[in-house]
Amino acid sequence: MNSIYAMTNKQMQDAFLEMGEKKYRANQVFEWIYTKNVYDFHQMTNLSKDLQKKLSETFSSELLTIKEKQVSKDGTIKYLFELPAGGLIETVLMIHPYGTSLCVTSQLGCNMGCAFCASGLLKKQRNLTSAEMVMQILSVQQDTGQRISHVVVMGTGEPFDNYDEVLNFIYTINEPKGLAIGARHMTVSTCGIVPRIYDYAKEGLQVNLAISLHAPNDEIRNELMPINKTYNMDMLRQAIKDYIDQTNRRVTLEYILLKDVNDDVKYARQLAHYLRGLNVYVNLIPYNAVNEKGYAKSSDETIQAFKDELLRLRINCTLRKEHGSDIDGACGQLRAKQERRP
Numbered sequence: 091m092n093s094i095y096a097m098t099n100k101q102m103q104d105a106f107l108e109m110g111e112k113k114y115r116a117n118q119v120f121e122w123i124y125t126k127n128v129y130d131f132h133q134m135t136n137l138s139k140d141l142q143k144k145l146s147e148t149f150s151s152e153l154l155t156i157k158e159k160q161v162s163k164d165g166t167i168k169y170l171f172e173l174p175a176g177g178l179i180e181t182v183l184m185i186h187p188y189g190t191s192l193c194v195t196s197q198l199g200c201n202m203g204c205a206f207c208a209s210g211l212l213k214k215q216r217n218l219t220s221a222e223m224v225m226q227i228l229s230v231q232q233d234t235g236q237r238i239s240h241v242v243v244m245g246t247g248e249p250f251d252n253y254d255e256v257l258n259f260i261y262t263i264n265e266p267k268g269l270a271i272g273a274r275h276m277t278v279s280t281c282g283i284v285p286r287i288y289d290y291a292k293e294g295l296q297v298n299l300a301i302s303l304h305a306p307n308d309e310i311r312n313e314l315m316p317i318n319k320t321y322n323m324d325m326l327r328q329a330i331k332d333y334i335d336q337t338n339r340r341v342t343l344e345y346i347l348l349k350d351v352n353d354d355v356k357y358a359r360q361l362a363h364y365l366r367g368l369n370v371y372v373n374l375i376p377y378n379a380v381n382e383k384g385y386a387k388s389s390d391e392t393i394q395a396f397k398d399e400l401l402r403l404r405i406n407c408t409l410r411k412e413h414g415s416d417i418d419g420a421c422g423q424l425r426a427k428q429e430r431r432p
């Protein structure tokens with residue numbers, strides 16, 4: 091059965107027309123779901139009993155099941171959800187001064203194989219559908235009673251390896267008469283699938299783009315991120331430049347500081363050189379250690395020295411605030427732990 095959450099407003103109108111129903115009925119259902127938090131067709135009281143029945147026989151409106159929930163001292167909540175179709179995913183809610191942001195998972199497992207990341211401990215089984223990404227928002231809103239104001243597609247998976255579904259998800263949650271999450275309040279993060287960066291530039295979206303760079307040169311990046319062997323840093327830089335030229339938007343570059351791997355100040359200088367002339371800013375990320383991986387977090391002094399060097403070279407940069415470091419905060423950790431339990 092198709093999920094009712096798989097559709098943008100327009101797609102729902104088309105589906106209803108095809109069923110011989112009026113377009114405005116689709117708008118009513120869309121409104122119940124996304125503005126009134128009603129997910130049971132039988133509770134949509136402005137629809138006839140017949141239509142309620144027909145919809146419940148045609149579409150599923152099931153949400154996610156909470157398998158585990160960890161709440162951090164700073165308010166971060168990490169969910170381990172079970173999908174209606176089976177499979178466990180992680181979704182993380184973070185509380186910021188400016189609102190709430192949800193870190194959404196885009197694939198069941200991940201095949202990118204980044205050396206430091208826990209998500210890749212479990213290989214990709216399949217892409218998530220846009221409905222399954224929408225469900226992550228609705229299920230968290232239902233659990234907390236709070237509206238999600240920001241979305242980052244930075245959970246498990248590579249969004250640009252699931253391009254069409256991720257875009258449909260973005261369009262669905264962006265609907266002004268629905269969740270109305272502003273494009274500027276969304277961020278998609280990629281490990282650098284270069285052809286999709288060119289495609290994405292053409293979409294004309296205001297959604298923020300973040301790129302996981304994590305290295306100042308090909309030698310180190312090849313070690314950390316296998317994708318670099320397909321699309322090296324020159325190719326990536328070209329794509330970033332093209333994106334900025336086309337959209338006039340600033341790109342975020344993510345750089346995890348890994349002790350004795352990429353955190354020397356000489357690498358800050360190489361990074362500054364690589365980024366020279368691009369409208370970007372660097373988001374330095376303290377590493378969230380993953381036991382199985384053998385990498386360690388850089389010391390506070392090293393992180394500060396790296397940041398100071400970038401700033402001295404007039405590269406915009408910020409240090410990411412850590413969230414939920416007292417829970418299994420690192421990407422994929424909770425799920426990997428659960429799946430390995432007997």
Ligand code: SAH
Binds near residue numbers: 204208243246247302
């Ligand atoms: N595949 C996408 C999005 C998911 S990963 C991408 O690569 O961007 C989201 C971000 O978290 C990436 O920058 C990733 O490199 C980073 N990350 C993964 N494991 C981490 C860890 N243990 N500590 C800190 N950041 C991590």
